[in-house]
Amino acid sequence: MTQIELPSYLEQSGEVKARFDDIKQREVILELKDLEKVFSTAKGDVTALKNINFKAHRREFVCVIGASGCGKSTLIRILAGLESASAGEVLLDGKPVSGPGPDRGMVFQGYTLFPWLTVKKNVMFGLRSQGLGYATAESEALQWIDLVGLEKFSDSYPDQLSGGMKQRVAIARALANKPRILLMDEPYGALDVQTRSKMQSYLLEIWHNIDITVLFITHDLDEAIYLADRILVLKSHPGEVEEIIEVPVPRPRDPEQFISPEFLATRKRIDQLIHPPITEDGEDKLNMIRLTRVGDEVEP
Amino acid sequence: MSSSPWFAPRIALSTKRTRVLTIVSFLLPLLIWSAISYLPFLWHPKIKIVEPGDVSYFKINMLVDREVFDKETLKVKEVGKVLPIGTRANPIYLPAPHEVAKAFVTSFTTEPQRRSEQWLHESLWHSITIIFFGFILSSLVGVPIGVLCGTYAAVSRINEPFIEFFRYLPAPAFGALAVAVLGIYDGPKIAIIFIGTFFQQVLIVSNTTRKLDISLLEAALTLGAKRMQLLFKVVIPGILPDLFRDLRILLGWAWTYLIVAELIGTSSGITWFITQQARYKNFDNVFAAIMMIGIIGLLSDIILAKLGKYIFPWERSANKA
Numbered sequence: 001m002t003q004i005e006l007p008s009y010l011e012q013s014g015e016v017k018a019r020f021d022d023i024k025q026r027e028v029i030l031e032l033k034d035l036e037k038v039f040s041t042a043k044g045d046v047t048a049l050k051n052i053n054f055k056a057h058r059r060e061f062v063c064v065i066g067a068s069g070c071g072k073s074t075l076i077r078i079l080a081g082l083e084s085a086s087a088g089e090v091l092l093d094g095k096p097v098s099g100p101g102p103d104r105g106m107v108f109q110g111y112t113l114f115p116w117l118t119v120k121k122n123v124m125f126g127l128r129s130q131g132l133g134y135a136t137a138e139s140e141a142l143q144w145i146d147l148v149g150l151e152k153f154s155d156s157y158p159d160q161l162s163g164g165m166k167q168r169v170a171i172a173r174a175l176a177n178k179p180r181i182l183l184m185d186e187p188y189g190a191l192d193v194q195t196r197s198k199m200q201s202y203l204l205e206i207w208h209n210i211d212i213t214v215l216f217i218t219h220d221l222d223e224a225i226y227l228a229d230r231i232l233v234l235k236s237h238p239g240e241v242e243e244i245i246e247v248p249v250p251r252p253r254d255p256e257q258f259i260s261p262e263f264l265a266t267r268k269r270i271d272q273l274i275h276p277p278i279t280e281d282g283e284d285k286l287n288m289i290r291l292t293r294v295g296d297e298v299e300p
Numbered sequence: 301m302s303s304s305p306w307f308a309p310r311i312a313l314s315t316k317r318t319r320v321l322t323i324v325s326f327l328l329p330l331l332i333w334s335a336i337s338y339l340p341f342l343w344h345p346k347i348k349i350v351e352p353g354d355v356s357y358f359k360i361n362m363l364v365d366r367e368v369f370d371k372e373t374l375k376v377k378e379v380g381k382v383l384p385i386g387t388r389a390n391p392i393y394l395p396a397p398h399e400v401a402k403a404f405v406t407s408f409t410t411e412p413q414r415r416s417e418q419w420l421h422e423s424l425w426h427s428i429t430i431i432f433f434g435f436i437l438s439s440l441v442g443v444p445i446g447v448l449c450g451t452y453a454a455v456s457r458i459n460e461p462f463i464e465f466f467r468y469l470p471a472p473a474f475g476a477l478a479v480a481v482l483g484i485y486d487g488p489k490i491a492i493i494f495i496g497t498f499f500q501q502v503l504i505v506s507n508t509t510r511k512l513d514i515s516l517l518e519a520a521l522t523l524g525a526k527r528m529q530l531l532f533k534v535v536i537p538g539i540l541p542d543l544f545r546d547l548r549i550l551l552g553w554a555w556t557y558l559i560v561a562e563l564i565g566t567s568s569g570i571t572w573f574i575t576q577q578a579r580y581k582n583f584d585n586v587f588a589a590i591m592m593i594g595i596i597g598l599l600s601d602i603i604l605a606k607l608g609k610y611i612f613p614w615e616r617s618a619n620k621a
Binding site: 117 | 513515520521524533538540613
């Protein structure tokens with residue numbers, strides 16, 4: 001196979017470089033300081049996360065990627081306040097956070113819409129919890145439903161919607177609280193490929209239209225590169241930051257860019273980081289037993 | 301499609317087949333009952349005397365065992381006297397379907413034998429009120445405790461171990477105690493229904509509550525919901541349809557305690573009617589009364605099921621998908 005000559009993923013065009021310079025100038029929304037998470041199990045302590053240091057700037061789109069079991073879900077649950085860190089701090093706008101709160105919106109992989117509430121009332125949930133009156137909450141909710149393009153379904157129940165639509169409601173519901181940051185935990189993991197790519201474009205559009213910082217967890221390389229300004233690559237056991245990659249693909253993003261040299265170079269780099277080449281003939285190698293009939297041999 | 305199999309694991313039947321089988325499930329027992337009642341060669345262990353002949357103690361309409369009849373007939377035959385005539389019959393405790401059907405009407409229209417006694421509809425209504433109050437009282441206490449047990453581990457720990465123990469104590473065992481405390485009228489009866497329902501109810505409701513998807517609570521937390529809001533805006537609405545289903549099942553259990561409850565203190569309600577009619581050997585009335593309990597139970601469950609579909613519209617849409 002011929003090797004295509006790819007530029008380094010570290011090479012940035014002037015336009016991209018200017019954008020990163022601009023982002024770094026902006027205020028820090030979320031800061032993780034020496035974050036550590038240790039789980040006590042019957043077999044002893046397991047360090048899930050270690051030495052996590054990171055700053056997300058305003059309106060930045062950050063993806064966190066890593067092999068399964070690297071602790072990326074634990075990380076986002078700590079940020080959301082659903083789990084507590086064993087050591088270190090999470091600062092939102094410079095103030096430490098403890099426990100969940102409406103200043104950090106969360107979108108889960110499993111939709112988690114309230115099945116007994118209509119789309120509109122799901123989106124109103126956070127607003128009402130904060131003590132907003134029904135009429136105000138309703139009119140605000142309807143604006144967010146408009147934003148995600150579901151105005152025709154505002155009186156439907158979640159179970160009447162497709163997976164992609166449910167996830168749009170979940171995004172609207174999280175955004176309605178006007179959080180400082182939107183945390184997304186593999187939100188499109190359960191969607192089929194077509195819906196998923198449509199949802200990615202939707203998300204970029206929404207992000208473009210409002211003042212929101214996004215932290216997005218995924219295990220899909222293309223998804224991460226397509227969406228992110230920066231990608232936090234996590235290493236497994238213990239989960240540590242392996243590298244923070246500044247994605248050299250210019251914005252606005254377009255699915256056409258999936259085969260652009262910058263995109264492929266970045267992809268190759270992340271792939272190396274999370275799938276290191278297997279050196280020893282260990283358990284990862286398959287035992288090759290042929291079960292086919294004679295006559296269909298394929299060239300090795 | 302006619303080719304689809306009748307027996308496929310977990311596959312739903314067509315509406316037509318469902319209807320047919322529902323009818324058959326009621327028709328089949330009725331058919332067996334009719335066969336035993338109307339086909340004289342099936343069972344019929346007795347002989348009903350039509351003409352006593354010269355057997356001194358036979359009387360018209362008397363029921364005797366077949367062997368006795370044969371023996372007496374033989375005896376009479378030997379001495380050359382008039383033979384008795386009889387038809388095969390079932391024992392008195394197995395009335396034929398048409399007799400029970402008739403009893404459905406006549407038991408309502410028959411005046412009570414004594415002035416202190418009640419009409420059947422009064423007895424039935426009394427039974428229904430006992431069930432109603434026993435079940436409502438149990439639910440008023442049991443459902444909130446169950447929901448709290450399912451929501452908060454601390455509440456569960458302080459309640460459930462004792463309740464686990466208590467639920468094994470048979471409710472009827474408290475009959476004498478209930479009479480001593482609550483008198484001989486309706487009090488102890490309601491208490492038995494309560495004891496029979498309450499302890500199971502707490503455990504079932506707390507289990508249902510625990511089955512609520514915890515990620516819904518997490519989502520609510522990230523949306524800014526506070527403690528009480530979690531309980532009232534997430535937990536309770538989230539379990540309502542399942543809670544309703546639980547209560548339907550528990551109401552069925554409450555009915556099974558009715559007979560015992562009504563025998564405590566002064567016997568009353570439908571149980572009084574049944575025991576009274578059995579004493580008079582009006583087994584057609586006994587059967588009719590037993591069936592009335594079944595019909596009332598089934599009807600109330602069907603009504604509640606329909607009501608459930610109406611008050612939980614999101615469940616309806618989920619079933620369609």
